[in-house]
Amino acid sequence: MTIPTQLSLHGFIATTPELSKPDSKDARFFARIGVEHWRKEADGAFTKLEPTFHSLVMYGESAKRAYARFRVGDQFVASGYVTEYESTWNEQTVMREQFVARHIGHDTTWTRYSVDRAPANQPEPPSDQMTVASEPPRVVGL
Structure with a gap:
């Protein structure tokens, strides 16, 4: 069986997110996003x-959650896809494109956050077995 994949996109939120129809199942999250580009030199x-x-x-419940969690920058x-x-722009019809996100999350390379998990049905490991993960190294020069 093949691994199911979807198109992915990495970027940053460039404008204040908007939420239309917030009390509806048809809620719609919208934001302009920026995508950084790099050129490899010789x-x-x-x-x-x-x-x-x-x-x-x-769209939907995902839109409401994204609106509550994402800010400019x-x-x-x-x-998604x-x-x-x-x-219509200046009385002319033009074709535009948009990225429809099915799933979205903060990029862990650049974002500090904590995870608030629901209580698990398993015991906590003994404190002498717990380890603390260090912050990942930052890539410099990209």
């Missing part, structure tokens, strides 16, 4: 290029 170094900006949407990883739609 000497192996990387040059940061200008970011590109795109639309990201989510937050780095995220999302999975790209869709095209028609939009």
Whole structure:
């Protein structure tokens, strides 16, 4: 059996997120997002290029949770798909695209957070077996 995969996107929230129909099952999260780009040089170094900006949407209960948790500047990883739609601009119809996120989370490479888990049905390990994970190393120069 093959591994099920979806398109993924890494970026940052560029505009204040909006939530339409917050009391409905059809709630819609919308934000403009930025995606950073890099060019690898002949000497192996990387040059940061200008970011590109795109639309990201989510629907339903996921939209409500994303609206409560994401702010401008937050780095995220999302999975979903790209869709095209028609939009009118200066009396002309143009095709636009947006990323429809099915799942979204903060990027753990750049975000500090704590996890509040529901109580598990298993005992806590003895304190002498507990270890503390150190913060992952930061990549410099990218």
